[in-house]
Amino acid sequence: MSTLTPQQLVAAQQANLDAFFGVTNKAFAGFEKLVALNLQVSKAALAETQEIVTKAISAGNPGALLALQASLSQPAAEKAVAYGRSVYEIVSEVQSEISAAATAQGEKLQQDTQEFVESLKKNAPAGSESAIAAWKSVFSAANATYESANKAAKQFVATVSTVQ
Template identity: 40%
Template sequence: MLTTIDELTAAQKAGVQTLFAMTNEAVSGFEKLAQLNLRVLRDGTQRAMDALANGEAPGIAAASRGDLSVIERAALYNRQVFDIFAGTQAAIVRHATAQYEKQIGTVQAELGDAAQRAPAGAEVAVTAMNSAITAANAFYESVWKTVQQAVQTAESNVNVMTRSATSGSHAA
């Protein structure tokens, strides 16, 4: 295991670097979401100002013209929000997965070294530890696949919603 101060320090440094990387990804996602919201607010305000400049009430003017692009804009906004969340989540998971794989590799290497130096009769304990690590890896893989399926399902639902909103607004 971690036997020297340098090894312990390196492990802690790697953990902190991973935490900072994941935090940076979260902040970046928040910045993208804030930029999107400001852009949508600015565009909506500009449409309202244009309608007022033409002497129309903003919402009534769009409805009287049969302008259903509001639905399309809402669907596009929802799609963009989902893309920001999905991208941020994927980046955070990449960092966490890399750290997890590095740590598992270290543990397995240390366990192998310990097995080499272990006294006779310790094979049962080494086998139990290997089994525990294998089970933990299998659990991690199953959780990872479940998360990926959930993200794919959510993305599919957003795509269907976007297509139906767009086609519904064109049909009207």
């Protein structure tokens, strides 16, 4: 029967750690983009508030103050929509990168599992055909479930993306 060597175990663990830290780095990069966006928006809002307060103080009559207030509503709504769009783009990009990494990791796991079962099959003692067939059946069912779940998740993300 085939056994995993310590080098194979170390390589597998290293690959898993690399995948984990790759996903973590992508998440932090997205977080950095959100922080930068929020700092930019906050800085712009502070400058605009200063300008608005200065104009409000210098408005000599109530009519000018009302006109100033009315002129601010449309740009504020447009800025809110632009901010929401920017957040959505950042989150979508990170989600897409993480999804791609997870898909690649899942495909690698499927390949490794299939290779392991084939190795078991080659090195199995006589009379263990039914056990190997059972293993193959279990892994085939797991792969089919994974494929089905992956397809459903991609359809869900596509549907949510079109709603946005």
